[in-house]
Amino acid sequence: MRVLARGYGALLGAGWRTALTYRGALLLTALTTAFSLVIQLAVWQAVYANQREIADYDVSTMTTYLLAGNLLAVLLSNRVDDTLAGDIYRGDHITGMLRPIGFLGTHAAVALPYLAVRLLLVVAPLLVCAAGAFTLAAPGLAGLAWFVPAALLATTLGILLNLLVGLVGFVTTSTWGVRYLKGTVVAFCSGQLVPLELMPDATRRVLECLPFTAMVATPVRLLIGRLEGTAAWQAVGVQLLWTALGLLACGAAWRAALRRGEVNGG
Amino acid sequence: MTTPRGTLRRYAGLAVLLTGVGLRRLVSYRSDFLVGVGAFALRVVLHALLLGVIYRHVTDIAGWTFREAVLLLGVAMLVRGIDHAFTDQLWELGRKLVQRGELVRYLVRPVHPLFSLLSERFCYPEGIGEAVAGLAVIGYAAGGLDLDLDPARLVVFAVLLLAGALVFAAVKLLLAALAFWTTTSLQVMTAVYELADTARYPLDVFPWPARLLLTGVLPFALTGFVPADYLLHGPSLLTWLAPLIGGALTALALRVWSLGVRRFEAVGP
Numbered sequence: 001m002r003v004l005a006r007g008y009g010a011l012l013g014a015g016w017r018t019a020l021t022y023r024g025a026l027l028l029t030a031l032t033t034a035f036s037l038v039i040q041l042a043v044w045q046a047v048y049a050n051q052r053e054i055a056d057y058d059v060s061t062m063t064t065y066l067l068a069g070n071l072l073a074v075l076l077s078n079r080v081d082d083t084l085a086g087d088i089y090r091g092d093h094i095t096g097m098l099r100p101i102g103f104l105g106t107h108a109a110v111a112l113p114y115l116a117v118r119l120l121l122v123v124a125p126l127l128v129c130a131a132g133a134f135t136l137a138a139p140g141l142a143g144l145a146w147f148v149p150a151a152l153l154a155t156t157l158g159i160l161l162n163l164l165v166g167l168v169g170f171v172t173t174s175t176w177g178v179r180y181l182k183g184t185v186v187a188f189c190s191g192q193l194v195p196l197e198l199m200p201d202a203t204r205r206v207l208e209c210l211p212f213t214a215m216v217a218t219p220v221r222l223l224i225g226r227l228e229g230t231a232a233w234q235a236v237g238v239q240l241l242w243t244a245l246g247l248l249a250c251g252a253a254w255r256a257a258l259r260r261g262e263v264n265g266g
Numbered sequence: 267m268t269t270p271r272g273t274l275r276r277y278a279g280l281a282v283l284l285t286g287v288g289l290r291r292l293v294s295y296r297s298d299f300l301v302g303v304g305a306f307a308l309r310v311v312l313h314a315l316l317l318g319v320i321y322r323h324v325t326d327i328a329g330w331t332f333r334e335a336v337l338l339l340g341v342a343m344l345v346r347g348i349d350h351a352f353t354d355q356l357w358e359l360g361r362k363l364v365q366r367g368e369l370v371r372y373l374v375r376p377v378h379p380l381f382s383l384l385s386e387r388f389c390y391p392e393g394i395g396e397a398v399a400g401l402a403v404i405g406y407a408a409g410g411l412d413l414d415l416d417p418a419r420l421v422v423f424a425v426l427l428l429a430g431a432l433v434f435a436a437v438k439l440l441l442a443a444l445a446f447w448t449t450t451s452l453q454v455m456t457a458v459y460e461l462a463d464t465a466r467y468p469l470d471v472f473p474w475p476a477r478l479l480l481t482g483v484l485p486f487a488l489t490g491f492v493p494a495d496y497l498l499h500g501p502s503l504l505t506w507l508a509p510l511i512g513g514a515l516t517a518l519a520l521r522v523w524s525l526g527v528r529r530f531e532a533v534g535p
Contacts, residue, residue: 028457038476039464046328046471047320054323177302184305188312194319 007101008109016113023121029074030122034129037070040193041134055197061137061224062195067130068220069192071123072151076158076186076215078111084166085175088257104254107166108159115155143223146232150219153239157215160246161186167250170257191217197226211242277381284385306392310399313339313466328470334498335468337407341497342465342490344400345427349434351393355386356435360442360451367532380523413497426493426505429512433488434462436512439519446526458484465490485511 019026041063048059057065084107087093096103130136139147161182168178187193189212196204196217207213218235221227227235268276293299317339321332330338363369363383372382441458444451464472464480469491472480480487481504488508496505 025453028453032457032460035461036463039467039472042472042476043320043327043467046468047324049328050324172297172301177297177299177305181301181305181308184309184312188316193316198323199319200322 003100007099008105011101011106011109012113015110016117018110019114019117026117026121029118030126033070033074033122034126037067037126037130040066040070055195057195057197058137060135063134064137064139064224065195065220067127067134067136068147068223069190069216071126072154072216072219073187073190073192074118074122075115075151075155076190077118078115078155078159078162080107080111080159080162081165081175081179081182083107083110084163085169085179088166088169089173104163104250107163111159111162137224139223140225142228143225146222146227146236147219150222150236150239153236153243154215154219156243157211157239157246160243160250161211161215163250164246164253167253167257170260186212186215189213190215191220195221211246214239214242277377280377280381281385281388285388288386288388289391303392303395306395307399310343310396310403314403328468330468330470333407333410334494337404337411337498338468338490338494339466340400340403340405340407341427341494342400343403344397345430345465345489345493346434346462347393347395347397347400348427348431349393349438350396351390352388353384353435353438354390354393355384356438356442357452357455359383360445360455362450364445364530365450369530370532373527373530379527380520411498419497422501422505423493423497426488426496426508429508430465430489430493432512432516433485436515436519437484437486440515440522443519443523443526446530462486462489467491469495485515488512 044062044066045059047054048062052058054062084104087096087107093103096106099106101109165175165178165182169175172178189207189210191207191213196207196213199207214235218227218239222232222235314336317332317335320327321335325331327335359369363372369379369383372379375382437458438455441451441455444454448454461480461484464476465486469477469480469487477487487504488511492502492504492508495502
């Protein structure tokens with residue numbers, strides 16, 4: 001147990017220092033996220049030019065939804081798929097397996113300080129700037145209280161999904177296509193670009209059965225008070241269920257991958 | 267002494283040969299390639315669906331109807347596809363060719379180094395697919411619009427499409443060539459390319475600083491809005507400026523590339 005704690009502690013420290021080393025990349029992430037938000041919000045301002053509400057969203061609630069959704073999406077980008085697939089491509093997973101801590105756990109642990117740095121240096125400053133620049137719908141205390149655990153679960157789901165995508169490297173060697181597919185599907189199906197309430201009923205019902213809505217739509221709807229009481233408990237319960245299924249899927253995929261992987265050399 | 271015609275024929279032959287080599291390399295990761303193509307097709311569908319979802323609730327955005335917005339989306343895809351099909355290898359220049367010194371292998375070949383570099387991904391299938399999908403989307407949108415499609419208008423439209431593709435290529439070359447000074451420029455390229463998505467929206471919806479940026483600094487408005495606006499609403503000042511801006515930006519990018527190549531040093535092939 002102590003070995004595990006020391007191993008993960010060292011990884012967290014190293015991950016923190018590595019994440020802080022690439023400050024220029026963080027600045028670019030902040031700039032592109034900010035510009036992407038400005039574009040989306042400008043389009044929606046034009047949409048709201050001739051009406052007050054769309055599907056019970058007024059302009060300030062929509063702005064809050066898009067802001068929270070896009071900032072949460074910054075925390076879903078954790079590089080785990082890229083680094084894991086890279087290790088598999090080079091055969092480095094064999095070296096990783098010699099360590100006294102789990103290989104997938106290593107990748108997940110390195111993502112945590114990376115996300116913490118993104119939270120501090122990208123999400124927080126953008127949130128402050130946006131709060132000054134746009135009229136937002138102030139969330140209630142209950143919304144904030146629900147949002148924190150839901151956002152943590154969403155971030156966990158982001159890591160689990162990326163672990164699964166990275167493990168595809170055992171099948172396809174190059175994973176660019178799969179990662180591109182994942183990015184596209186998550187952006188649209190999670191409700192990051194448009195609230196699910198605006199979609200046709202049939203599409204919305206299908207999307208609500210998929211795990212992607214638990215990654216953006218659920219926490220943001222909790223934040224703006226769209227899910228309250230029993231509905232809030234149910235939504236977080238579904239997030240927990242997807243997290244448990246994600247853990248099981250990662251374990252099963254890793255065991256299957258070990259039977260398939262081959263490495264030359266020593 | 268080689269005649270210009272002979273040089274052209276030689277370069278065309280080389281382009282075909284190296285395109286074949288590039289395609290064989292690409293399909294060596296078959297399943298990932300197929301997933302990538304499928305993901306790309308899905309992205310096109312989802313972009314159109316997103317527009318559809320927004321237009322379920324409004325009749326127009328900044329005066330643009332659904333069909334007009336779809337036409338704009340198609341034009342932006344077509345222009346991006348033309349660029350994507352011929353200059354995709356520039357991403358490798360920004361990513362690793364300078365950093366690892368691998369660019370040297372393009373400099374020792376008996377052809378222009380930029381041609382040698384680009385020809386590794388000539389007729390890139392994803393770019394061709396994007397252009398074809400863009401044409402299909404334009405065809406769908408045009409079916410419900412009363413467009414004036416006389417030959418002169420189509421010629422100007424084609425020139426604007428080429429100017430837009432030149433803008434894309436020139437911005438990409440400029441940013442990739444930054445790697446000669448900064449070792450790698452992939453992150454800057456990726457960041458700036460995020461802005462290229464603005465080409466899919468009417469310029470009128472953006473605040474003036476963004477409009478200024480998208481026409482005067484990083485003129486991505488020329489890669490979607492300007493050609494589509496011309497087709498729908500006729501000429502504006504930007505219609506006539508677009509070829510000049512595209513040409514000037516290309517000349518600047520080629521100059522920066524030449525300066526970069528001159529300062530490039532490698533330990534050997």
